[in-house]
Amino acid sequence: MKKKSGFELRDVCGEKLIIAQGIENIDFSKMINLNETAACVWQALPAEAPFTAQDAADALMAEYDVDPEVALRDATALLEQFKEEGLLED
Numbered sequence: 001m002k003k004k005s006g007f008e009l010r011d012v013c014g015e016k017l018i019i020a021q022g023i024e025n026i027d028f029s030k031m032i033n034l035n036e037t038a039a040c041v042w043q044a045l046p047a048e049a050p051f052t053a054q055d056a057a058d059a060l061m062a063e064y065d066v067d068p069e070v071a072l073r074d075a076t077a078l079l080e081q082f083k084e085e086g087l088l089e090d
Contacts, residue, residue, distance in 0.1 A: 001079065002050045004089045009042050015068070018042070018087060032085055037064070041078055053079055 006021045012074075015038035018032035034042060037060070044059030045051050056075035060066055082088045 001052075001083070001088045001090050003047055005048075007087055009039060010080060018085075032087070037074075038078055038081075040064075041075065042082075049055055 007018050008021055010017050010019045010077065016034040016036070033053040040063050041056050041059050044062070045056060053072060053076040057068065057078055060071040061068060061073055064071075077086065
């Protein structure tokens, strides 16, 4: 999978938000607010290259003291949420 183009992580008044860039991505009915862990994963994943859940888990393990199995489970769940929000494409 890879990040859908047109989305950028911004820090707005201390909150990590995914901001849509371009008219095709604008949906005024929701705002995507990320916690620190989700923002860490989003920033670590490449903007235009494909990545896997293991890549996201590796980002978690690099930043936090977390068991590899837990990191993979949490990364997989987070990427699924990103997909549901339309931030990722296959």
